[in-house]
Amino acid sequence: MRYTELSTELAINEKMLREIFQDCSDIVFRTISISPKILLIYLDGLTDTKILDQVVLQPIIYDENPDGLNSVTKLRGIIQQQLVAISQVQTVSTVKDVADGVLKANITILVEGEDKALVADLKGFEKRGIEEPAAEVSVRGPRDGFTETLRINTSLIRRRIRSAELKMESITVGQYSQTDIVIAYIHGVVSNTVLEEVRNRIKQIQIDGVMESGFIEEFIEDVPWSPFPQIQNTERPDVVSASLLEGKVAIIVDNTPFVLIVPMNFWTGLQAVEDYYERSIYTTFIRFIRYSLVNMSLLLPSLYVALTTFHQQLIPTNLLISIANSREGVPFPTFVETLLMEFMFEGLREAGIRMPKAVGSAVSIVGALVIGQAAVQAGIVSAPVVIVVATTGIASFAIPRYNFGTAYRMLRFPMLIFAGLLGLYGIISGLFILIIHLLSLRSFGIPYMSPVAPQTLRSLKDVIIRAPRWSMNRRPAYLSGPNRTRIPEGQQPHPKRKRGDK
Structure with a gap:
């Protein structure tokens, strides 16, 4: 794809973009014939055209605007201010950035006389609602599960971990699919060695397209020929959140409800949600x-x-x-x-x-x-x-x-x-x-057999047995980073303790 800078002439920009999107019948080029002329480019079926017409275009073409729309600079300001109120907007200056924005279901706005374009997030495609995971049914616990939409999945984790230390790094993988992948972890809790290894393995992936998180799993596992899985996958946001609090790393892939959790040990495969x-x-x-x-x-x-x-x-x-x-x-x-x-x-x-x-x-x-x-x-x-x-x-x-x-x-x-x-x-x-x-x-x-081999006595409280919650006051030593304190000591309940006593 071309890295050509955008021109101030709208016709030249339109010609270059039409060459890139040649034979793509789902790409819409919509011209607004006002002064100055405006070109809208978006994917049919993946953009919310109702919001586009009511919230973006209607204020622009309103002919009774008291200040008028004669200035290109002022028009860009009106567009940008109008869009900022409802969505994320960024300014791009190359043809490649415009094309990438369109293919990610954003709307691109080009104005005559401007060598930059506005890329706004107006996604409006159909999404599956949040439902209970079919493969991980629990007797007790939350009933919500991940969907195929990346931002819904990240929001479900944010609802449970409301801390600025929860970091989410974005990576794009796939030459043609351009699939968005998010690496989630808690700063200070995660092991930096594990986190850096996850980053390196994902960045080294070269593939034409990623259809599901299983594509990523096969590229980053340690021993492909082992019958035992070395990467945990789950549809449950509570499982991912609990794993992040232990010091693990979550890999969230767009277009799939299955989130990957690393690292995984043998005992994780034998533990159920109700535990x-x-x-x-x-x-x-x-x-x-x-x-x-x-x-x-x-x-x-x-x-x-x-x-x-x-x-x-x-x-x-x-x-x-x-x-x-x-x-x-x-x-x-x-x-x-x-x-x-x-x-x-x-x-x-x-x-x-x-x-x-x-x-x-x-x-x-x-x-x-x-x-x-x-x-x-x-x-x-x-x-x-x-x-x-x-x-x-x-x-x-x-x-x-x-x-x-x-x-x-x-x-x-x-x-x-x-x-x-x-x-x-x-x-x-x-x-x-x-x-x-x-x-x-x-x-x-x-x-894989930790904390049994090598043995870590403190971490054995959640292997064969499951100790009471108040006694598991330290995160697994083989997983976590500098912050290993999970629960302060001294919270064991005492039946004879009177209310208000410490």
Whole structure:
């Protein structure tokens, strides 16, 4: 695109801009034939033409203005003052700046005799309303969620953190899409090392277009081939705000409701929204159940295959006899039938997600019941395998975050193969490989298993258990910057303390 300076002749400016926007039928060139002549350029469908006509044009062409409109300088002043009252206005002097302003859904005003143009924010495109996030439903907590509009998303965060220390830096990424990206953090709370790393990785991205925050995620993650996500994504403004208060950095991308949060550790993927809105004793109890179900979703099919194939002596006699009777007539080994049922279960789950909401859940549930019952009656698989696979699927739904649950779904198959080849020794070997991988993984320089490895005692209050809010008075040491005090000490409630006592 040209960097030519604007001319004082309106016809020359119009000609240069028409060459740039050649064959762009949605670009409107609107001439106002008054003295001096005015040219308006905007995108049809993305500009609020009602405000343009009523608030901008009507005062300009009003022929009873007592001061008249003979002076170009005075006309620019009237336009600028009129627009400042309703929107952001900036003055540009090059053809490229004019074109960029138009493509970002702004309106550009050029006046005969002026070598500068006014770019005003009069966006008026259709926007989706604020709704409850469908993927992160909570029993208790706020019901608002991000939308596809960048400024609505930033305003939802500003509503929760009303501090001048909340900084939002803008970056444009994408040669053709020119997508606006905002890096949000709290000055003094964020680690400068992490913040600088985020800036550098985003600025190095060279891509033709960014359609969703997932495009950015793949460019800035540390280990692309790891099954575990190293960048958290969420639709909830409260989750983003809480993460910023911990010292993390949020990456807000235009045209998507999913905001990225970095860095991410292993334990974040196992924590639900309600963990921080319910009382600590309830949350700790639920976390123990959740962690048990998470381990079950990874190891239950493998343990069943290992015990029934290699280590029958570890199974109680009555249970072993029951399993043997149910397997009578089944043509496949335990490993093959378990692998087959796992594959079918994942297929049903994927089909239920892709189908319309009205029939998706019904098809997946009915399909599982019909196929499971028919397979058992036909003698293709045994009833214990159906029970194991169904229990594993239910346990996998306890993982709060979808992308983290997907990692466990993927790892279940390698663990099943290890168990089918080596029994319990294969499971132990697979767990060793998995633990070594997790210990070596990092997210923007932060160890993935922190604060457990390396261990930070103060930060363990929000890992396996969730300590009371008044006791978590320090931000995570591995995340935050200079300001690590979250809550002053000495706020533990005392039942016998009288009202007014300190």
